[in-house]
Amino acid sequence: MEQGLEIRWHGRGGQGAKTAALLLADVAFKTGANVQGFPEYGPERMGAPITAYNRICRDRIRVHSNIYTPDLVVVVDETLLHSVDVTAGLKEDGAVIINTPKKPEEITGLLNGYKGKVYTVDAKRISIDTLGKNFPNSPMLAAAVAVSGVMDREAFINEMRSSYEHKFAKKPEVIEGNMKALNMTFEELEPFLDKASA
C-alpha cells in the first residue's frame, strides 16, 4: 500500500455489517481499486458485537491482519458505544460515522475523547421510511462511501443498482426501496461533508 483507505465496521450479528463491508469491497473493485473485505469471526450469534474490515488501495494488498489504525470507523449499532471502544486507534484526521437519530455533538461524550470528525446517520429511520423495515446496512454503506469519498455518488448509485438487481433477482420489489435509502442518506449527509477533503 500504503496510501490506501482502511475502514473498520462495528455492528451486531444479524445487522449486515459484514455484508456492508463485502458490498463496499464489491463497488470499490468496480472502480478499478484493489480491495479487501473481511469479517472477524468469533462465536457468531445474533446480537453479539462483530467487526468487519475494508482495505481499498491502488496496489495489490498483501497485509492480512486486522485493522488497528483505521481512517474511518462505521458504527452500525449505537448501543455498542457503551461496550466497545469504537474509536480505538482511529486516526485523528479520520472520521467516525454512527447510526443514531442524535446529532454529532450529542454523542461525542461516548467516543473516549476522539478529536476527529463525527458524523451521524439516522439509518433506522431512513430504512423504515424507504424499506418499511430496519435494515441499517444500506444507509450505513452509503454513508461510508459519502464520507470516505472512495467513489462519487453517481458511480456508486449505478454500481449499487446493478449489484441489487443481481442480489435481489428473486425479490425485485426491494430494489427501489434500497436505492431510495442510499440516495436519502447521501442527501442528508452532503450538507455536513467537508468538500475540501472529499
Add this chain to the structure above:
Amino acid sequence: MPKKDRMSGNEAVAYAIKQVNPDVMPAFPITPSTEIPQLVSTYIANGQMDTEFIPVESEHSSMSATIGAEAAGARSLTATSSCGLALMWEELLLAASNRMPCVLALVNRTLSGPININCDHSDSMGARDTGWIQIYAEDNQEAYDNFIQAYPIAEDKNVHLPVMICQDGFITSHAVQNIELLDDDTVKDFVGTYEPEEFLLNPGKPVAVGPYSVSNYAMEAKKNQELAMENSKEVILRVAGEFERVSGRSYGFFEEYRTGDADYIMLIMGSAAGTAKQACDDLRDKGMKVGVLKLRVFRPFPAKEIAKALSGCKCVAIMDRCECYNGNGGPLSMEVCAALFKYNAGIKAVSYMYGLAGRDFTVEHVYDIFDEIDAAIKNGKEIEQYQYIGLRK
C-alpha cells in the same frame, strides 16, 4: 482472456473446482470450508458443471468415498477443515499408500482445544506424515492457482499421490480480494482428461486395491511411496513452469522475497507471508537488509533448496503456526533446523510461534522480530528460542 474479478478464497477454490469439473466430490460441511461444497453443489444444481456430488454423513466417509471413486477411475476430491481432517486420519494414509491421485481442498483451522474456529496450521501439520503432497497459499489468487495445478501433479505417472491444497481459514477463505481468473478452456486444457492406467472398473485389466501385504513386500511398497514423494519435486516445478506459461504467475517450492542480500530472513507460510513482505518493504525503506522466504510446498519438504536459499544470511526467523507440544519448537522449525545442519548452512536460526487459533499477526510483530534479531546479532548475544508472538503477558 483472463478475467479480473473479486472473490473470497473459498469462492476462488470453488470456481477452480467448477472449471476443472472433476468426476466425483463427496463432502461433509465444517467451518470454515463449508462454502466450498456449498458453492460447488450450487454450480451443479445450476447445470454449470456435472460433477457427481455425494453428501455423506461424516469426514471419515467423505475421504473413504473420495478414495473409492478415485480407485474406480474417477477424478475425485473433497474439502474440509480442522476436526474434519482429523476424522479422516486413517483414510488419508490409505489414499496416499494406495497411490490415489485425489485432491483435498483444506481450509486451515485449529484443532481443539480450546474449541475455536479460527486459523492455524495444526490440522494440516497433524497430517504432515500421511504421505500427502501439501501446498500452501498466501491469498485467494494462490489458492485458486494451486488448485488448478493439483491434478497435473497428483496424476503424473511418476507421482500418483494425493495433493492437499491449503489456505488459511477466514483470513483468506472469507476475505474478498481482487483475483485474476483463467478462462474455462485454458483450465480444461491445462488439467487435461484423466486417463488412469489402472482402475477397479476396468474388467480388461483387473487390479486389487488395498490388499494385505506381508512383511516380505510391505517395506518395498513404502519405499516406492517415498520415491514417489521424491519424484514429485521435479513434477511440481514442471507443472509450475507450465502454469506460468498460461497465467504469467510464477511458482516454485518457495518464494524468495528480497532475500538476495538479506542479513536476516523470515521463513513463513500462508497468509502471514503477505504481512511479512509488507513489513520487509517498510524495514528496507529504513535501511535494514531483511527478506522473506515464503514456503509454498511443505510436502515434499525441499530441505536442500531451503538450506541453500538461507545460506547467505546471518540469521533466519522460522515461524510456526502450529504447536506440536514436543517442548522444543514447531514442526516447521524442526525440519528447517535439520535441513540447515544437514547441508552445513552455518547460519543462526530462531524459532517463533505465532497466530495460534487465529491470534492476529501484524506488520508490527514482524518489525519486532527483526529488531530483536538485529540487536542480538550486533551485540553477539543469543536470542531466546521458541517465543510466542503476541501472547498476553
